[in-house]
Amino acid sequence: MVNLGEIFPDFEADTSTGKINFHEWLGVSWGILFSHPADYTPVCTTELGAAANLAGEFAKRNVKMIALSVDSVESHLGWIKDIQANSKLTGDFPYPIIADDRTLAVKFGMLDPDEVNKAGMPLTARCVFIIGPDKKLKLSILYPATTGRNFDEILRVIDSLQLTATKKVATPVNWKQGGDCMVLPSVQQEDIPKLFPKGVTMKPVPSNKKYLRITPQPE
Structure with a gap:
């Protein structure tokens, strides 16, 4: 194994x-x-x-x-x-x-x-x-x-693997090539402008914890 x-x-x-x-x-x-x-x-x-x-x-x-x-x-x-x-x-x-x-x-x-x-x-x-x-x-x-x-699903996961191998993002549920991504929790807020020039949207949640950060797929 x-x-x-x-x-x-x-x-x-x-x-x-x-x-x-x-x-x-x-x-x-x-x-x-x-x-x-x-x-x-x-x-x-x-x-x-x-x-x-x-x-x-x-x-x-x-x-x-x-x-x-x-x-x-x-x-x-x-x-x-x-x-x-x-x-x-x-x-x-x-x-x-x-x-x-x-x-x-x-x-x-x-x-x-x-x-x-x-x-x-x-x-x-x-x-x-x-x-x-x-x-x-x-x-x-x-x-x-x-x-x-x-x-087709295997191709989808390959797209995700290849993207996330070089960019500090994860791909959310049902993601497909070109879709929005999630910023990794390890990324510090001060580094976001440099890493994600297309911008990041914070999705509010009842806990008020700031972990749902969404960004367009990086190039």
């Missing part, structure tokens, strides 16, 4: 595009590593197709994508054709899929004990790990095998 803020461990793996060393493959980019229960299954086919259709959006954010399951490279390569047909994708598939022998799934806590294959072995759950250019884990989400992910 990896905790938020820890270095995501390096590893070697066979993938649909050849062997990789994870840290070397990631380079100075952000990365998303997401697992799926099994190839040739309905929900996974829709998920990986949706992710592939959003490859340009991930690339605009300097995010490399890589998927994982406990199926073989040969299985991945055959299944990719089904994903492309179902999602109307053409050309090369935009990201690799790791063929894991369960080593990584166990190491990173990816297995879903309630979902097993015909041999009774647990399948990978729908994990999402977002790793920064510093190789540290920035976000993790774990979905059960029965629930498909929303990749």
Whole structure:
């Protein structure tokens, strides 16, 4: 298991595009590593197709994508054709899929004990790990095998992570790119004019505590 803020461990793996060393493959980019229960299954086919259709959006954010399951490279390569047909994708598939022998799934806590294959072995759950250019884990989400992910939401949280990594703001509930942000409580009042030239609005509350400070999204 990896905790938020820890270095995501390096590893070697066979993938649909050849062997990789994870840290070397990631380079100075952000990365998303997401697992799926099994190839040739309905929900996974829709998920990986949706992710592939959003490859340009991930690339605009300097995010490399890589998927994982406990199926073989040969299985991945055959299944990719089904994903492309179902999602109307053409050309090369935009990201690799790791063929894991369960080593990584166990190491990173990816297995879903309630979902097993015909041999009774647990399948990978729908994990999402977002790793920064510093190789540290920035976000993790774990979905059960029965629930498909929303990749628009994953893009939204990447936008938030990248914004808040460099600006002294947090993003409020249901925030989207371009929306108002909250000034961090650690920011001193005297520093606000320099940090937030667009201005800050203090929202009054019954406690009279001055912590709800709202500002337009910083550039």
